[in-house]
Amino acid sequence: MxxxxxxxxxxxxxxxxxxxxxxxxxxxxxxxxxxxxxxxxxxxxxxxxxxxxxxxxxxxxxxxxxxxxxxxxxxxxxxxxxxxxxxxxxxxxxxxxxxxxxxxxxxxxxxxxxxxxxxxxxxxxxxxxxxxxxxxxxxxxxxxxxxxxxRWQPLAAPGSGPYPSTDPRSALDAVPLVPDQRAGIRARLAQLAELPAWPATAGAVPGGDNDDVRTRLAGIVDAAVIRHGTHGYANPVMLVHAATAPNAVLRALPALPETLWAPSLAAAWAATAAVTAAYAPPVARPAPDVHPGLTVDEVMQQATASADAHAIKFADTAADTYGRSGDPAVLATAARTTTQIADD
Structure with missing residues (x-):
């Protein structure tokens, strides 16, 4: 059916x-x-x-x-x-x-x-x-x-490294922000080439060097989902793409030859970093309160009731993250995101 x-x-x-x-x-x-x-x-x-x-x-x-x-x-x-x-x-x-x-x-x-x-x-x-x-x-x-x-649009080129390994959340916290966050996304992304730290940021794909591509990519998705709970207030709609874009790549991997997996990981990280640089605020706010007993189905129902496609897609991605971690903070973040998008 x-x-x-x-x-x-x-x-x-x-x-x-x-x-x-x-x-x-x-x-x-x-x-x-x-x-x-x-x-x-x-x-x-x-x-x-x-x-x-x-x-x-x-x-x-x-x-x-x-x-x-x-x-x-x-x-x-x-x-x-x-x-x-x-x-x-x-x-x-x-x-x-x-x-x-x-x-x-x-x-x-x-x-x-x-x-x-x-x-x-x-x-x-x-x-x-x-x-x-x-x-x-x-x-x-x-x-x-x-x-x-x-609509094909390349990002400013990453550096060649090698770079030290780091965890995805620390890597996201270290992303430099574009100086002018008033314009649309194309104008914001154009500023990446002017950021001295951008080549190293885009080239330093986070995750353990011994982890496989799926594990590293899932880690980027999961970190972006959780970070929306503390930084999404600045632009709740656009910042969901820091999580949904790499998750789209993760979903496509099983249909692709494995020779394409490593470049897919690198491009997905660059996309997450770019969206973060373009829209994230410099100051975090407290994470949402965890609601014991909140379920994926309830989060999806809330997003569906909002009628907003971004809320639906973020809740869908958060459900993937929750399936890997079982962390109730993930569902609390998804619920807050729906509210923020509705209020935006």
Whole structure:
């Protein structure tokens, strides 16, 4: 039942574009995947009924992109329709894992695409496909890849190291902040190149050198989730991406060749550090009070009731973190985040 509910939801949004109102991301495919994955499929169509009124039609193409000339239109949002058509063709001709494996390393350097929503949308689609391969899920993967390609945006280059090992929370606390946090994300990320400490920050991927990639990546996600509880007040919506972006990469790893795992870890850390540098405040606030007995299901219900896609996606990521740690502080953070987003 859950599988068919997700496919129905995907079919309802496949005619919509990846953005609305200029360049705000279409969160519908990500949110409905999170809801169905967490057992809240019965809320999906009602949630979509409201959200669909905000969306725009899928953009038309201008000129077909050939497989040999993909570099020139990369990062050109005017070509969004062309990218959507391109990946429709790619996935009609080849298995989805092959297309993902070919395009992942091409897109990974531009992980900041669409405020990291490109990789996040692909991560949700990959999780859905790993659960069950269906036509609507393959189409959704193509639309996620197309969005990532159209908004492809590289970050300032990391340093080459070697750097000493550090734990993810300490690494996040040490991220330098951009000097001007008044503008949009593209202007904030552009300032990273001017930060003397940025190359070492981006290059020093946290985690133990003897840990495998999944363990190190999960550690980054978990640290970003908990840190939102003390720093998320500054910009509760944008700072959720410090956790949801690396979690999208973590979800995609099982569908990728292992040769791509290490660069995926490095790019995911750079994305987390970049979002932190762009939006985190210099001063922490007290962590939320822990509520004994609070459950993942209750946290997801609260996020769903808020109707905010960012709250839903953060609660979904926090559920992954809680599944690894069992720490009630994780659920308290997710609950506070939903409240902060609703009040923002």
């Amino acid at each position: 859950t599988g068919s509910m997700l496919d129905e939801a995907y079919e309802r949004v496949q005619h919509t574009g990846p953005e609305r109102n200029g360049w705000l991301s279409n969160h519908a495919p990500m949110a409905v995947e999170a809801l169905t994955h967490r057992g809240h499929g019965e809320t999906v169509h009602r949630w979509l009924d409201s959200y669909l009124t905000q969306l725009e039609d899928r953009p038309r193409g201008i000129s077909a992109i050939s497989p040999e000339q993909w570099r020139d239109p990369l990062g050109d949002p005017v070509r969004t329709g062309d990218w959507l058509n391109y990946f429709d063709r790619e996935l009609a001709d080849e298995p989805w894992r092959d297309v993902l494996a070919r395009w992942w390393p091409r897109l990974l350097p531009g992980i900041a695409a669409g405020a990291t929503h490109g990789v996040i949308r692909v991560g949700h689609a990959a999780r859905a496909l790993l659960d069950q391969e269906t036509g609507p899920r393959i189409t959704e993967l193509g639309q996620g890849l197309a969005y990532w390609a159209a």
